[in-house]
Amino acid sequence: AQSVAQPEDQVNVAEGNPLTVKCTYSVSGNPYLFWYVQYPNRGLQFLLKYITGDNLVKGSYGFEAEFNKSQTSFHLKKPSALVSDSALYFCAVRDSMDTGRRALTFGSGTRLQVQP
Amino acid sequence: GAGVSQSPSNKVTEKGKDVELRCDPISGHTALYWYRQSLGQGLEFLIYFQGNSAPDKSGLPSDRFSAERTGGSVSTLTIQRTQQEDSAVYLCASSLGLSRSSGNTIYFGEGSWLTVV
Numbered sequence: 001a002q003s004v005a006q007p008e009d010q011v012n013v014a015e016g017n018p019l020t021v022k023c024t025y026s027v028s029g030n031p032y033l034f035w036y037v038q039y040p041n042r043g044l045q046f047l048l049k050y051i052t053g054d055n056l057v058k059g060s061y062g063f064e065a066e067f068n069k070s071q072t073s074f075h076l077k078k079p080s081a082l083v084s085d086s087a088l089y090f091c092a093v094r095d096s097m098d099t100g101r102r103a104l105t106f107g108s109g110t111r112l113q114v115q116p
Numbered sequence: 117g118a119g120v121s122q123s124p125s126n127k128v129t130e131k132g133k134d135v136e137l138r139c140d141p142i143s144g145h146t147a148l149y150w151y152r153q154s155l156g157q158g159l160e161f162l163i164y165f166q167g168n169s170a171p172d173k174s175g176l177p178s179d180r181f182s183a184e185r186t187g188g189s190v191s192t193l194t195i196q197r198t199q200q201e202d203s204a205v206y207l208c209a210s211s212l213g214l215s216r217s218s219g220n221t222i223y224f225g226e227g228s229w230l231t232v233v
Contacts (some may be wrong), residue, residue: 032219034221034222036224042225042226042227043120043207043224043225043226044159044207044209044224045224046222046223046224049219049221051219053217073203089157093220096219098198099189102147102166102171102224103149103150103161103172103175104161104163105159105161106151106159107158107159108158109157109158
């Protein structure tokens with residue numbers, strides 16, 4: 001079984017400050033991890049993913065995420081937040097061992113609010 | 117096409133009527149997914165297609181929901197005898213086939229907003 005948790009419903013940060021959106025996961029095998037962003041009344045846009053290799057993954061719009069196997073975490077980060085980063089962020093996981101379950105399992109989402 | 121295309125973008129229907137939602141995946145993508153997102157909520161998996169077959173339809177909430185895919189391309193999600201609790205955004209997504217790497221990225225359409233009144 002695969003699951004993902006986003007412990008914060010909302011994260012507030014001032015523009016120019018670093019931001020972190022938390023994500024933890026549970027899988028049987030190796031995880032494939034994804035971050036998506038959803039702007040109001042829009043679909044989900046892919047930001048970045050971790051499949052294998054370097055634990056620090058860089059993605060779109062200056063975002064990056066760090067895979068930590070011992071803590072089963074994949075937190076999303078950005079060094080300097082922009083007001084335009086305000087949106088709903090989803091973490092998702094797929095279990096490499098579960099060949100019968102091809103779809104991604106999504107977290108409940110974290111709303112990021114960047115104040116000017 | 118350049119991205120995943122869904123239609124209609126918005127649909128208001130009366131309780132008890134049937135609705136059909138259409139998804140046109142990215143050209144060459146053999147895997148297709150339907151998710152549902154209720155207002156302010158997370159994403160609920162409905163069904164996954166590989167080609168024209170559906171290896172995983174475990175997320176369909178009731179027998180009022182069905183989906184098909186033809187020609188390995190366009191998919192239709194049908195909801196029969198709609199209920200108010202069916203009101204949600206229905207998101208379609210596609211990815212390359214999963215024969216080797218299940219790390220392929222899934223790309224989403226803009227969604228079909230369904231309101232049952």
